[in-house]
Amino acid sequence: MAARKISNMLALAVLSLLHEKPMHPYEISATMKERGIPDVIKLNNGSLYSVVEALLKQGWIIPLETQREGRHPERTIYAPTETGRVGFHDWLREMVYEPAKEYPQFPAALAFIGHIPPPEMIELLELRIGFINKSIAERRAGIEFARGIGLSRIFVIESEYIIHQLDSELRWLTAFKEDIKNGSLTEQSEGETIWHMTTPADDAQLQNSKLQSKGTTLP
Amino acid sequence: MAARKISNMLALAVLSLLHEKPMHPYEISATMKERGIPDVIKLNNGSLYSVVEALLKQGWIIPLETQREGRHPERTIYAPTETGRVGFHDWLREMVYEPAKEYPQFPAALAFIGHIPPPEMIELLELRIGFINKSIAERRAGIEFARGIGLSRIFVIESEYIIHQLDSELRWLTAFKEDIKNGSLTEQSEGETIWHMTTPADDAQLQNSKLQSKGTTLP
DNA sequence: TCTCGTATACTCGAGATCGACTATATGGCT
DNA sequence: AGCCATATAGTCGATCTCGAGTATACGAGA
Incomplete structure (x- = not known):
């Protein structure tokens, strides 16, 4: 499990939101916008979906169910796994205590x-x-x-x-x-x-x- | 010409060095390390070569000549074109006066x-x-x-x-x-x-x- | 009624990025 | 003489990232 850490901060935000309540990607995106998260983390449709995919592949989240409303595309609702929760907390702590090498x-x-x-x-x-x-x-x-x-x-x-x-x-x-x-x-x-x-x-x-x-x- | 601007700051550094004297990529890399440029711009072999390629494609640099020493791979020496010089100066100015939206x-x-x-x-x-x-x-x-x-x-x-x-x-x-x-x-x-x-x-x-x-x- | 803007929900492919790898030469040490 | 570390010079493929596109629903106004 939890092989390597995905580096995109978007994943941290996703985990934080799923930690509150299971959601489907679009709802995650909408919630982020409501909270002004795109001011500090680059939010992008395409990236969001691939980040979710990556989290899934690492076993940090699992699909709970898939719904469909009218003829909209299916939406898959995800929840964090236990490893996901632990991974999130560890990662967050790391971001706080260890300055990243960045190149402004x-x-x-x-x-x-x-x-x-x-x-x-x-x-x-x-x-x-x-x-x-x-x-x-x-x-x-x-x-x-x-x-x-x-x-x-x-x-x-x-x-x-x-x-x-x-x-x-x-x-x-x-x-x-x-x-x-x-x-x-x-x-x-x-x-x-x-x-x-x-x-x-x-x-x-x-x-x-x-x-x-x-x-x-x-x- | 000079269609769209490449965004990698490595390209700015490349142009700055070529502006001093024509060089081949490996020499550019070595010179950057000498000057401590990797402290402010992420320098990476692979990226350097693709950035040079991109600059070439945009007509900002041209190959002056290709040399070969022993049986080492060929090395191509590049120089900035006139558009490259102008582009470099404009770009640099832009970086100075306009804060980039970044996501630390x-x-x-x-x-x-x-x-x-x-x-x-x-x-x-x-x-x-x-x-x-x-x-x-x-x-x-x-x-x-x-x-x-x-x-x-x-x-x-x-x-x-x-x-x-x-x-x-x-x-x-x-x-x-x-x-x-x-x-x-x-x-x-x-x-x-x-x-x-x-x-x-x-x-x-x-x-x-x-x-x-x-x-x-x-x- | 028709259409336009906006919300819902996701897909796709082009391009950027990266680290690891290849292959040769050189000099110093044992 | 043999060997290893380092310097020289660049290639490659697997991800990652992004912007644009697709398709449906729905209410408000012309």
């Missing part, structure tokens, strides 16, 4: 910002700050609403975490922008800024190329 | 912590705090080393960002732990704590009474 896109992009001239970088950062402010506002509104209908804090704790992290990013972006502005990242070296990370050879290529001779010039 | 695992797990009893939760959080402290220390050591060999700050800016965010998470985790300890997350309700969702029955009651209309919160 922004730091990856930061690794190449040598290719972007500082003045433009400042504009881009300002745009990002705007976007992030917007999404913080949205999350906060969500929390306000939840509080309004008397929901306990644990039901929106993910949003609290996300807001905290977005807020932190905001502060970093602002500080970074300042560092670029006041030149602490673009020190002079032989009369040239050493921001542009491309090699001299590459610079030459760039100058020679017909298209790009102006785009990357420095202040 | 921890907040996803937080959405289900109702299933973990508070005392255990505290232990798990402490474990996580330990892990995060460790990875902060490692990143910091990396930055120290870079400074030691006279590298400019822009070459480790991703690490600065990551440390900043990890530090922020650390503070959140600590505060959260305190909130659990002092009971501000486990208020009493009809003589029972509304944290622990052990039995399915309790669970169902909770969901029904409290989570009815959360669906209208966030986009």
